Each structure stands twice: as C-alpha cells, then as structure tokens.
Amino acid sequence: ELKVEQNPLFLSMQEGKNYTIYCNYSTTSDRLYWYRQDPGKSLESLFVLLSNGAVKQEGRLMASLDTKARLSTLHITAAVHDLSATYFCAVDKGNQFYFGTGTSLTVIP
Amino acid sequence: DVKVTQSSRYLVKRTGEKVFLECVQDMDHENMFWYRQDPGLGLRLIYFSYDVKMKEKGDIPEGYSVSREKKERFSLILESASTNQTSMYLCAIRYGGADNEQFFGPGTRLTVL
Numbered sequence: 001e002l003k004v005e006q007n008p009l010f011l012s013m014q015e016g017k018n019y020t021i022y023c024n025y026s027t028t029s030d031r032l033y034w035y036r037q038d039p040g041k042s043l044e045s046l047f048v049l050l051s052n053g054a055v056k057q058e059g060r061l062m063a064s065l066d067t068k069a070r071l072s073t074l075h076i077t078a079a080v081h082d083l084s085a086t087y088f089c090a091v092d093k094g095n096q097f098y099f100g101t102g103t104s105l106t107v108i109p
Numbered sequence: 110d111v112k113v114t115q116s117s118r119y120l121v122k123r124t125g126e127k128v129f130l131e132c133v134q135d136m137d138h139e140n141m142f143w144y145r146q147d148p149g150l151g152l153r154l155i156y157f158s159y160d161v162k163m164k165e166k167g168d169i170p171e172g173y174s175v176s177r178e179k180k181e182r183f184s185l186i187l188e189s190a191s192t193n194q195t196s197m198y199l200c201a202i203r204y205g206g207a208d209n210e211q212f213f214g215p216g217t218r219l220t221v222l
Contacts, residue, residue: 001168004151009149031208031209033210033211041215041216042199042213042214042215042216043152043199043213044213045210045211045212048208048210050207050208088151088152090152090211092209095140095157095159095203096154096157096167097142097152097154097211099151099152099153100151101149101150101151102151
C-alpha cells in the first residue's frame with residue numbers, strides 16, 4: 001500500500017516568515033498534486049507536478065518534486081494571513097489518489 | 110468550467126437509517142470517486158467508478174455501496190448508518206489529459222445520531 005506522509009501536521013507561523021511543508025511517499029509515482037482546503041470547504045487544486053525536478057509557483061507558494069527521493073515540498077514565502085488553510089499532497093498511482101494527512105497552517109499577524 | 114454538485118451540504122440521520130449521498134457532474138467524465146475525510150486521517154477512498162455500472166472498492170468500502178446508472182451521477186449508499194460513519198464525504202471527478210487531476214465537489218457533512 002502506498003503511504004503518503006506530510007510534515008508538519010500543524011504549523012503556526014508569523015506573517016512575513018518563510019516555511020516549507022514536506023510530503024514523502026513510499027513508492028514510485030508519476031504525478032503529485034497539492035491541494036488547499038479552507039475550513040468547512042472542499043479541496044481546491046493548487047499544483048500538478050508531472051516529472052522529476054518539476055517546479056511550479058503561484059504567488060507566495062512554490063511546489064517542487066524530486067521523484068528519486070520520493071519527496072515534494074511546498075514552500076511558503078513571506079506568509080500572509082490569507083494563506084491560513086489546510087494543505088494536502090496527493091500521489092497518483094494506478095488511477096487512484098493517495099492523500100497525505102494534511103498540514104494545518106495558521107498564519108499569525 | 111467543470112461543475113460537481115453534491116445533493117446536500119449538511120445531513121443529519123439516525124442510526125440504522127439508509128442514507129443516499131448523490132454526486133452529479135455536468136461534463137462527460139468517466140472517473141468518479143467517493144472519499145470520506147476525518148481529522149488526522151486525511152482523505153480515504155471508499156469507492157470509485159470508471160464508467161456506467163462499473164465500480165471498484167477503495168480502501169474503506171465496508172458499510173458502503175455505490176450506484177452508477179448514468180454517467181453523470183454517482184451515488185454513495187449507507188445501507189444502515191452508524192455513528193462511526195459521521196464524517197465529511199467528498200465526491201470527485203477526474204480530468205483526462207496530461208494533468209489527470211481530480212476536481213472535488215463541495216462535500217456533504219453527515220452526522221449520524
């Protein structure tokens with residue numbers, strides 16, 4: 001069974017600071033996805049990473065993929081309150097998605 | 110834009126009741142999925158479907174069944190609801206193409222008393 005681990009599970013950070021969320025997975029995979037979830041809402045797609053070395057950026061968020069290390073990172077630059085949410089990574093294997101447990105991010109003024 | 114709707118945002122049922130959760134998509138996507146989401150456990154796949162009348166078990170199918178009689182509609186059925194099925198239920202469809210990502214509906218928060 002494919003396992004996907006995220007850390008940290010909870011993250012409290014001050015506005016303006018940088019931080020990285022890590023996503024490790026246990027077997028090879030072609031694709032990795034990052035989602036955002038606001039409280040009480042559904043999941044919203046952030047990034048799709050399709051190959052080793054892929055890097056994508058949107059605003060203050062940047063995601064990267066290292067398929068050899070089976071690791072993806074989501075880097076937050078100069079955090080703002082609007083980024084407070086839960087972030088999930090998901091790995092695509094055999095037409096199924098396997099999700100991490102999520103990282104709950106709180107950005108404090 | 111793809112639209113995935115779920116029949117209820119909030120639902121309260123009693124133990125032993127039969128519960129139907131409906132998911133409807135407005136495009137012609139073949140792959141549809143049902144997940145449940147619980148704190149600390151992430152999303153767990155219950156069932157998925159590749160096409161009409163096709164279904165596959167996910168990681169936690171016990172206590173659930175599904176129905177896909179039409180391509181646009183995928184129903185999750187709790188035959189006899191129990192309190193441990195209190196959860197957020199999310200339906201998703203899968204795009205084709207290179208990205209092949211999943212797009213989620215708004216979710217149904219089910220409480221079983």
